[in-house]
Amino acid sequence: MSTDVTRRGTRRGGDRRGARRRRVFATAFAVVAGILLLAGLGGAAIASLQGPRVTDVQFDPEAAIAASGSRLILTTTRALQEVAPEQVTVSPATPFTVDTSGRSVGVRFTLPLYDDTEYTVRVDGLQAVGGGPVADAVETLQTPPLELFILRRSADGDTVFRTDLTGENAVPVYEHPHIEDFRATSSRLVISVLDDDEQTSLVVTDLDGAAATQLRLPGDGRVTNLQSADRGDLIGYTYTADDVGIGGGAESVLYTASLRDPEAEPVAVAIAGDEQRVADWRFVPDTDALLVLTFDSRLLLSASTGAGAVELGTAIAIDGIARGTPVAAIERVDGLVLVNLVDAAESPLPLAAADVRPNLVLPLPEDAGTLQTVTRFDGLTPVATSVEVVAPDGTARAVFETGGADAVLQTCVSPSGRYAAVLVAPNVVSNPYDMYDVPLPQTLETHIVTLADGELVVPLTGFDVSWCQVPPQ
Numbered sequence: 001m002s003t004d005v006t007r008r009g010t011r012r013g014g015d016r017r018g019a020r021r022r023r024v025f026a027t028a029f030a031v032v033a034g035i036l037l038l039a040g041l042g043g044a045a046i047a048s049l050q051g052p053r054v055t056d057v058q059f060d061p062e063a064a065i066a067a068s069g070s071r072l073i074l075t076t077t078r079a080l081q082e083v084a085p086e087q088v089t090v091s092p093a094t095p096f097t098v099d100t101s102g103r104s105v106g107v108r109f110t111l112p113l114y115d116d117t118e119y120t121v122r123v124d125g126l127q128a129v130g131g132g133p134v135a136d137a138v139e140t141l142q143t144p145p146l147e148l149f150i151l152r153r154s155a156d157g158d159t160v161f162r163t164d165l166t167g168e169n170a171v172p173v174y175e176h177p178h179i180e181d182f183r184a185t186s187s188r189l190v191i192s193v194l195d196d197d198e199q200t201s202l203v204v205t206d207l208d209g210a211a212a213t214q215l216r217l218p219g220d221g222r223v224t225n226l227q228s229a230d231r232g233d234l235i236g237y238t239y240t241a242d243d244v245g246i247g248g249g250a251e252s253v254l255y256t257a258s259l260r261d262p263e264a265e266p267v268a269v270a271i272a273g274d275e276q277r278v279a280d281w282r283f284v285p286d287t288d289a290l291l292v293l294t295f296d297s298r299l300l301l302s303a304s305t306g307a308g309a310v311e312l313g314t315a316i317a318i319d320g321i322a323r324g325t326p327v328a329a330i331e332r333v334d335g336l337v338l339v340n341l342v343d344a345a346e347s348p349l350p351l352a353a354a355d356v357r358p359n360l361v362l363p364l365p366e367d368a369g370t371l372q373t374v375t376r377f378d379g380l381t382p383v384a385t386s387v388e389v390v391a392p393d394g395t396a397r398a399v400f401e402t403g404g405a406d407a408v409l410q411t412c413v414s415p416s417g418r419y420a421a422v423l424v425a426p427n428v429v430s431n432p433y434d435m436y437d438v439p440l441p442q443t444l445e446t447h448i449v450t451l452a453d454g455e456l457v458v459p460l461t462g463f464d465v466s467w468c469q470v471p472p473q
Contacts, residue, residue, distance in 0.1 A: 051135030052076035052103075052126045061143050064113045067186055067230060067415065068286050068323065072107040072121055074137055078128040079103050089122045095324060095366055111324045111365050112416040115146035115165075146414075149173070149184050149466035150446060153434060160191065160209070165448060167458045173209035180437055183228040183235060184466040188259045190215070190235050192223050194437075202226075202237075204259050213262045218255060222437060227470060229283040233259040234304065236269075236290070238278050252277040254292065256304055270306035273298060282469060284341060285323040291341065293318055299330065301341055312344055320469070322363035323415060329361040329370060336361055338370075350394035352386075359385075359408070364451070365417040367392065371399075371451070373411050387411055387422055389451055399454035400447060405429070409440070412468035419457065421465040422447045423472060440472060 056075040064070035083100045088107060090096055095110045107121055119141040127134045145164055152159050158179035163170040174182075178194040184207070191203045200223045202215040217223070221241040228235045236256045241249025253276060254269040269290065271278065277295040284291055288304040293315055302309035312330075319329035319336070326341040329349065336349045336358070349370065352358060358372040369391040376384050385408045387400040400422045402408065407428040412421045425431050425441035433439040446465055448457040464471060 051133035052078045052080060052128055053135060054137045054139075057139055059139075059141055061141065063186070064109060064141075065115045065143050065146060065416065066112060068109065068111050070109050070113070072109075072139065072141065073104055074106075074123065074139065075104045076126065076137075077103070080105060081127045081129055083123060083126070087124045087126075089120075089124075091120045091122075092117065094119075112414075113141075113143050114416055114418050115143055117143050119143070149182070149189065150460055150462040151179060151182055151464040152462035153179070153436075153440075153442070160189065161462065162207075163460065165457050167460050173207070174203075174205055174212075176203075178436070180223075181226045181471045182464060182466075183226055185228050185233050185235075185259060188233060190226070190228065190259060192226050192237075202235075202257075204262055215257055215259070215262050216265055218250065218253070218266055218268070221249070224252075224437065225281065225470065225473075227281075227283055229288045229304070230286050231288055234283075234288050235259060236281070236283065236304075238281070239266075252279070252295070254278040254281055254290075267305065269302075269304070272300060272302070272306070272309040272311075280318050282318055282321055282328075284326070285321055285469075289341075291318060291321065291328060310344070312339060319360055320362035320413075322365055322367075323413075323417070324365040325363065325367055327363045327367070329363050338363065350390055350392065352388040352390050352396040360411055362411060362413050364389070364413060368417065371411060371413055371420060372396075373408055375408070382407075387420060387449075397454070399451055400449050407441075409444075410463070410468065410472045412465055413451075414467045418450060418452075420449050420451055421468065422449065423463050423465075438471060438473070 054074050054076055058073040079102050080100050083098050083105045085098045088098050097108045099106045121139045123137045125134045126137060147162055147164050150161050157175055157177050159172045160174040160182055161170040162173050174191055176193045180192040182189055182191040189205045193201050193203055195201055199220055203212050204215055205212045218239050219241055221239055223237045223239055226237045234256055238252050239255050240251050243249040244251045255266040257266040258264060275294045275296040278292055279295050280293040282291045290302050290304055292300045297314040299312040299315040300309045301312055315330050315332055317331040321328045328339045328341055330337055330339050338347045338349050352372045352374050356374050356376060358374045360373040362371040364371055369389060372390050373387050375382050382404040384404055385402050386398045388396045388398045390396045402424060405427050407425045408422060409425055410423040424445045431441040431443050434442055444463045446460045446463055
C-alpha cells in the first residue's frame, strides 16, 4: 500500500518538474527569438542606413591585358539605380563604359589594360532602387606582367617561343623544320608550315603548343597574309592554288576559317565586283569585319563573309587600323590619309617629316595620333631610320632610331597601345636572306620600346611578335 502511494507521489513530482522545464525552455526560446528578431531588424535597419555594399567582385586580369572588352563586375547587397559614367573613375585613366543590372554594376574596358599595373576603380554614389542612402565602392586591380609569342628561324629548325618582357624566360611552345608564319588568338596558335613535300599546312594548337590539329585548306597551294580576328577564334588568309598558271586555279583568294572546328571547310569571302583577287586585307580590330584591297585597287569594307560591302574608293595599300577607334591609315595615289570606317570620312595625315614619305603609318588607339616609320636618305643612300609618334596636331617625337646600315622591316603596336615592337635587320647589306616564301634576313632583332618615352624595354631575337596584325611584308 505504501509503495503505491510513493510511486504516485514520484510521478506527480516528475510531472511538476517537467512542466517547469518546459516553461523555462519556452521562456528562453522566446527570449532568443526576440533577440534574433531584434538583431535582424537592427541589421536591416543598419543596412538600409548604410546604402548598397559590395559583396562580390569579378575580374579576369589575364584577359584584361590581352584584349579589349574585359569587365569588372561589382555585385552589391541591393538592386541598384542606373550608374552613370560620370560616377566612375579609373586610375590610371583608360576608356570604359558602364552598365547596371539588378544588384550589379559592370565597368567594361574598351582597350586592353596596361600590363603589370595597379588600377583603382571608384564608383561614387551607389543607391538602391527606390532611394535611400548612397555608398561609394573602391576596388584595386592588379594586372599581370605581359607575355608574348615570337618566331625564330634557324638552320636547325624553326620555333615559336612564349616569353615575358625580360626576354630571360623564353619557353619553346612549337617547333617545326619550316614555319612560314603564325598568329595567336586568345586561346590558340595557328601556324603556317611547309611540309616535306613542300605543301602548306595550317596547324592549330593550344597556347602551350599542345593538342596540334590541322585545318582543312581549299586545296594544294600556298597560304599568305595569315591574320586572326580579335573575336571568335576566326582566322583569314589569302590562298593561291599550285595550278594557278596551268589549270586556272584560285589566285590570291581570301578565305576565313574557324579554329574551333578544324574539320570545317574554309569559307571563300565573296568580293563585290568582277575582281576576286585580294592584294591586301585586314580584320577590323574588335570585330570580325574585313577591310579588303583588291587587285584592281578597290577598297571595300564588309562582313567576314563579304556581304554588305561598302566601297571606300581606290587605294594603293592598307597601312594599319587603330584599336579602340575605327580609323585606318590608307595610302591613296595622291598620298596618305586617315579613313573613318564608320562614316567613310577622310582626314589629312600629319607627317613626321614634311619632305619624307613614311614607310609605314599605324594609327594609335583612342585618337592618340599615329606611329610612323621614316627613313632619311643622302641621295640614294639611307642614313637613318626613325620610328616616331606623331600627334594629331603634327608634333612628332622619336621613340626609336637606328643607323643607315640597319633596316627597319616592320613596326607593330601592342593591343593596349603601351609598346611598339620594331623589327630590325642589322647590317642588312651583309645579312643574307633565307629561302622562305616570304624571305627575310637571317639575323633579326625585335626591339620593344614604350611609346610614352621611347625607353627600350628589351631586345628579342626573332620576329613576328604575336600582337602584330600582319606578317612582315
